[in-house]
Amino acid sequence: MVALGLVSNHYWVLIKDRKSVPPNAYHIGVHAKQFEWQITYPGPDGKLGTADDFTVRNQLHVPVNQPIAAELSSEDVIHSFFVPQFRLKQDAVPGMHIIAWFQATKTGEYELGCAELCGMGHYKMRARVFVHTPEEFAAWMKQQAAGGTE
Numbered sequence: 001m002v003a004l005g006l007v008s009n010h011y012w013v014l015i016k017d018r019k020s021v022p023p024n025a026y027h028i029g030v031h032a033k034q035f036e037w038q039i040t041y042p043g044p045d046g047k048l049g050t051a052d053d054f055t056v057r058n059q060l061h062v063p064v065n066q067p068i069a070a071e072l073s074s075e076d077v078i079h080s081f082f083v084p085q086f087r088l089k090q091d092a093v094p095g096m097h098i099i100a101w102f103q104a105t106k107t108g109e110y111e112l113g114c115a116e117l118c119g120m121g122h123y124k125m126r127a128r129v130f131v132h133t134p135e136e137f138a139a140w141m142k143q144q145a146a147g148g149t150e
Contacts, residue, residue, distance in 0.1 A: 032079035080116035
């Protein structure tokens with residue numbers, strides 16, 4: 001086990017280290033609370049954490065073949081951001097700022113679930129993941145900036 005740990009440490013750092021996030025990653029905020037996901041997107045300025053950001057409940061929209069850096073936070077208990085098709089599972093822990101990155105390689109619709117028992121309504125904590133072409137994603141962002149809903 002020790003040998004396996006030593007040999008695989010390099011790969012763990014490549015995947016999980018904060019410096020492993022690609023420099024061209026598109027940053028989104030993912031806030032978990034019983035029993036929903038709140039996804040925050042940067043507004044027209046392209047920067048997360050400014051006044052023009054907008055939040056969508058239980059929907060994650062991303063462009064295909066673009067690295068996405070999900071900045072995870074939790075309001076109440078430990079939740080787990082889990083999209084099996086992306087081979088991504090990362091806990092969101094109250095009081096911690098955790099970044100998980102992924103890159104969807106195929107357009108389509110998937111499920112985002114909570115993989116950590118987070119209370120009596122845990123079974124309801126689901127969201128839809130929409131992987132768009134870059135053009136579809138740009139159109140969706142434009143619609144959201146105009147105050148549209150989907």
